[in-house]
Amino acid sequence: MAITSGVLIIIAWLLMHEGYTTASAGMYITAYFTGGYFKAVEGISNTIKNRDLNVELLMIIAALGAAWIGYWTEGAILIFIFALSGALETYTLNKSKSEISSLLDLQPEEAWKLIDGQEVKVSASSLMPGDIISIKPGERIPADGLITKGQTSVDEAAFTGESMPVVKSKASEIFAGTVNLTGAVQAEVTKKNHETMFQKIIELVQSAQSEKSPSQLFIERFEGRYVKSVLGFTVIMMFLPYYFFGWSWEETFYRAMVLLVVASPCALVASIMPASLSAISNGAKKGILFKGGVHLENLNQIKAIAFDKTGTLTEGKPKVTNWFIRQDLDQTVVLQATAAIEQQSNHPLAQAVVTFAKEKHIPDSLKMDLVEDVTGFGLRAIRDNEVWSIGKPDWFDRNMIAQDMLEQIEQLSKEGKTVVLIEKSIEVIGLIALKDQVRQETIDAVKYLKSAGIYTVMLTGDSKGTAAVIQKETGVDTFKAECLPGVKVNEMKKLKEKYGSVAMVGDGINDAPALATATVGVAMGAGSDIALETADIVLVKNDLKKIAEAIRLSKKMNRIVKQNIVFSIAVIALLITSNFFQALDLPLGVIGHEGSTVLVILNGLRLLKA
Numbered sequence: 168m169a170i171t172s173g174v175l176i177i178i179a180w181l182l183m184h185e186g187y188t189t190a191s192a193g194m195y196i197t198a199y200f201t202g203g204y205f206k207a208v209e210g211i212s213n214t215i216k217n218r219d220l221n222v223e224l225l226m227i228i229a230a231l232g233a234a235w236i237g238y239w240t241e242g243a244i245l246i247f248i249f250a251l252s253g254a255l256e257t258y259t260l261n262k263s264k265s266e267i268s269s270l271l272d273l274q275p276e277e278a279w280k281l282i283d284g285q286e287v288k289v290s291a292s293s294l295m296p297g298d299i300i301s302i303k304p305g306e307r308i309p310a311d312g313l314i315t316k317g318q319t320s321v322d323e324a325a326f327t328g329e330s331m332p333v334v335k336s337k338a339s340e341i342f343a344g345t346v347n348l349t350g351a352v353q354a355e356v357t358k359k360n361h362e363t364m365f366q367k368i369i370e371l372v373q374s375a376q377s378e379k380s381p382s383q384l385f386i387e388r389f390e391g392r393y394v395k396s397v398l399g400f401t402v403i404m405m406f407l408p409y410y411f412f413g414w415s416w417e418e419t420f421y422r423a424m425v426l427l428v429v430a431s432p433c434a435l436v437a438s439i440m441p442a443s444l445s446a447i448s449n450g451a452k453k454g455i456l457f458k459g460g461v462h463l464e465n466l467n468q469i470k471a472i473a474f475d476k477t478g479t480l481t482e483g484k485p486k487v488t489n490w491f492i493r494q495d496l497d498q499t500v501v502l503q504a505t506a507a508i509e510q511q512s513n514h515p516l517a518q519a520v521v522t523f524a525k526e527k528h529i530p531d532s533l534k535m536d537l538v539e540d541v542t543g544f545g546l547r548a549i550r551d552n553e554v555w556s557i558g559k560p561d562w563f564d565r566n567m568i569a570q571d572m573l574e575q576i577e578q579l580s581k582e583g584k585t586v587v588l589i590e591k592s593i594e595v596i597g598l599i600a601l602k603d604q605v606r607q608e609t610i611d612a613v614k615y616l617k618s619a620g621i622y623t624v625m626l627t628g629d630s631k632g633t634a635a636v637i638q639k640e641t642g643v644d645t646f647k648a649e650c651l652p653g654v655k656v657n658e659m660k661k662l663k664e665k666y667g668s669v670a671m672v673g674d675g676i677n678d679a680p681a682l683a684t685a686t687v688g689v690a691m692g693a694g695s696d697i698a699l700e701t702a703d704i705v706l707v708k709n710d711l712k713k714i715a716e717a718i719r720l721s722k723k724m725n726r727i728v729k730q731n732i733v734f735s736i737a738v739i740a741l742l743i744t745s746n747f748f749q750a751l752d753l754p755l756g757v758i759g760h761e762g763s764t765v766l767v768i769l770n771g772l773r774l775l776k777a
Contacts, residue, residue, distance in 0.1 A: 171201050180240055191239075198243045224394070229427040236417075236424055238753050274344055274365060278309035281353065291343075291360060298356040302347045311363045312354035314339045319350035323708070364692065364707070397430045421753070422746055429742035429756045434764040438731035442771030446724040449774055454692075454707035455717045462703040465687050466721035469621060470666035472714075473659060473681070475673035476627035476634070479691055479711070480641050481603040483674070485515055487523035488584055491575060492597035501597055503533045505589055508548045508557055511538040516585060517546070519601050520557075545587065556590040563588055568595045583636025605640045612711035613642045619718065622666060626655045626681065655681040672714065689714060724774055731767040738763040 179194030230246045233239075278294055279286045279301040286301050291309040294300065299315065302308055308321070320332035323345045332348055335341060341354055343365040360366070404423040408414040414422070443460035450457050457463050477483050492501045506524035509517035510531070524531070535548035535555065545558015556562070560576055568576075568588070572595065576586050579600045589597040616623055625646040627634050634648040647658050655671075659681050662669045671678070671685035679701045682688030690702030691709045706713045742759050745751035751759075 175201060175243075179243065198246065226428075226431055226433065228398075229424065229431065232424040232427055233753060233757075236421055238424075240754070275307045275309040279303075294356045294360060296356055296358060299353055300356060301351070301353050302341075303351050304347060304349055306347050308341050308343055308345050308347055308354075310343050310354075310356045310360065311358040311365075312341055312356045314341060314352050314354045317350050317352035319352050320348045322346040322348055393432050397427065397432075400430070401427045418749070422749065425746045425751060425753050425756045426743065428753065429746060429751070429760045430739060431760065432735070432739070433760065434735035434738065434767045435732065437764055437768050438735055438771075439728050440771075441768050442724055442727050442731065442774055445771055445774035446720055449776070450717065450720055453713065453716060454710070455713050455720070456705040456707060457717075458703050458705075462687055463721050463724055465668060466670070466704070466718055467725040468668040469670045469687060469718070470668055471622040471624065471662045472616060472670040472672065473624040473626050473655075473662060473685070474643065474671075475655075475678045475681075476625055476629060476637055477603060478674040478709075479672050480609050480625060480637065480643075481605050483515070483603065485519045485585065485601040485603045487519060487599055488602045489579060489600035490523075490598070491572070492589070496596055499529060501589065501591075502527065502529045503531075504535065504550065504555055504591075505557055505597075505599070506531065507533045507535045508538055508546050508555060511535075511548075512540060512546055516587065516601055520587070520599060523599075553592050554590075557587055560586055560588055563590055563595055564593075567593060572598060580630075580632050581636075583633045583640075585633065603637075605637065606709075606711060608710050608712040609641050612715055615712075615715040616718075617642070617644070621718075622662075624658070624662065626650045626658055653680070656684050659684040672711070674709070689717075720774070727770055727774060731770055735763060735767055 175194050175198035179191045179198060182191035182194060226246075230243075234243075275291050277288055278291045280289045280294065281287075281299040281301055294310045298310075300309065300312065302319075304319070314335055314337055316337065318334070318336040321335050321341060322332050323342065335352070340357075341347075343360075343363040401423050404426050405420060408422065409416060409419040439460075443463060446463055447457050447460065474480050490502075492498050502524055506521050506529055509520040512518075533550075535550050538546060538548040540546055541558065541562070544562040545556060547554065547556045549555070560568075565573070567590075575598065576588075579586050579598075582602075584600040584602045586598055586600050588595050589599070613623055623643040623645075625634065625638060625641070625643045627637070627646065627648055628650050629637075629648060631648040634646045638646045647654070650658065655678070659669065659671055663684075663686070668686040670687040670689055671681045672689040672691070673679075673682055674691035678690075682690065682701045687704060688702040689704045689706065692705055692707040704717060706717075738759060742751060742756055746756065
């Protein structure tokens with residue numbers, strides 16, 4: 168409609184130039200109606216709904232005022248550029264919504280489900296946890312799941328922003344909407360259709376687009392008062408110069424109409440929302456999901472950031488680094504018995520030992536009887552009337568541990584490793600040391616944060632020795648060890664008292680209270696549901712470097728918003744001053760005012776490519 172209005176203005180101007188006054192007036196009226204109809208309807212309906220004046224209504228009044236004093240062309244141009252700026256705002260909103268549309272296009276509607284060994288085509292929405300599905304090369308994955316058979320590479324670029332395919336094999340996690348590239352695989356569905364990571368992303372983006380930042384809310388509250396002030400000053404301007412400065416009635420009324428045009432806060436109102444929506448859309452493309460513009464603004468103010476250790480700074484998957492078994496014993500038999508016991512537990516340390524045994528090609532045929540899980544200590548089992556125990560060193564009688572093994576335990580603990588002992592018939596016969604590996608991207612992320620002047624803290628439930636080693640490896644400024652969830656909350660409160668705005672990054676259920684306490688809570692995408700729900704920002708791929716990217720995006724958005732606000736106010740002040748000194752004509756006022764609105768919107772759109 169804006170383009171149509173512009174074409175009609177050109178035709179009207181040409182007709183007037185040729186002397187067809189009546190036809191020209193008809194074209195101008197049509198241009199007014201074409202360009203201003205929707206804005207007029209929006210302005211009137213919002214005024215009735217909110218019981219407050221708005222910038223749309225102010226612009227329509229200004230355009231009609233310009234026509235009233237004979238400036239048809241200027242009034243029509245005002246309507247045209249205002250409609251054009253509205254079209255740009257709509258473009259920004261549609262561009263933001265297109266991120267959701269493009270995501271929706273990724274969701275397959277059908278899946279190949281294995282029923283009695285046969286592939287049967289079913290609706291993807293009907294898949295339930297436990298179902299086995301078949302995924303062929305080139306197909307989009309229909310559900311979140313774990314690969315049970317086969318190996319392939321998967322394109323996860325739509326979720327993570329990473330262009331390189333990710334290799335997937337047995338037990339690897341796959342996500343609905345990603346593309347299976349090279350191999351045929353079978354997978355067990357782990358989540359219902361409406362609970363997939365895919366659906367969470369859509370819900371988060373939708374929520375973010377509907378939530379307004381504090382700055383935007385302030386501008387909207389300020390808008391009504393400002394419009395009333397402009398109308399009030401316009402009325403004063405209609406009379407004051409005539410009586411006090413000796414202006415003619417024509418000049419006085421003309422200057423009042425110019426004031427009505429140039430004092431409108433169009434550019435100011437458009438300073439924030441296009442920039443915020445563009446930044447949110449850009450973040451979504453890169454695997455950074457902001458739940459609202461408020462969190463983008465707050466992230467720019469962060470002075471300290473706390474990290475959970477396991478699963479955040481580290482991979483959350485401990486690996487065996489050292490092992491020792493008494494030399495007079497059969498190494499294979501001891502490892503076989505150890506793995507058989509650990510197989511009965513879901514604890515990450517136990518699973519790491521089982522994985523280690525498989526990597527060593529230890530047979531898994533051994534069966535243990537009466538496996539007992541002693542909470543907080545370890546596992547106990549019986550075989551051939553002999554009691555086997557595997558667990559923390561504190562669980563065992565120190566007098567039954569050889570001196571050289573005690574020295575090993577002490578040294579391994581200093582290295583930040585977790586030690587489990589193997590006991591057979593009340594005699595400690597071996598040990599296994601495990602360590603959670605620091606993520607590759609953690610060190611780079613911490614370096615960036617420190618270079619940006621952000622204080623870094625690690626909060627962990629591990630011992631001080633382990634925490635000290637991880638601190639040294641990651642480079643965080645300090646740590647707090649042996650933290651229960653309540654302790655983490657207290658630490659976050661202390662950080663807020665000292666630094667003001669603080670962030671918390673975590674992934675587990677135990678991190679949720681601290682995430683809620685922080686100014687900005689950041690959850691790793693593979694974290695628990697409660698952590699994802701509590702957090703303000705979600706990193707779809709567990710990549711801490713995305714935090715640095717999110718902060719950069721936040722800083723750029725806030726910088727652009729400040730540029731827009733300063734520019735808008737400066738233009739309005741300049742135009743009002745020029746008008747008061749009779750140095751500004753209505754055509755220039757229209758172009759200067761509406762041109763500034765278009766410029767601030769275009770400036771905000773730069774964030775789509777930031």
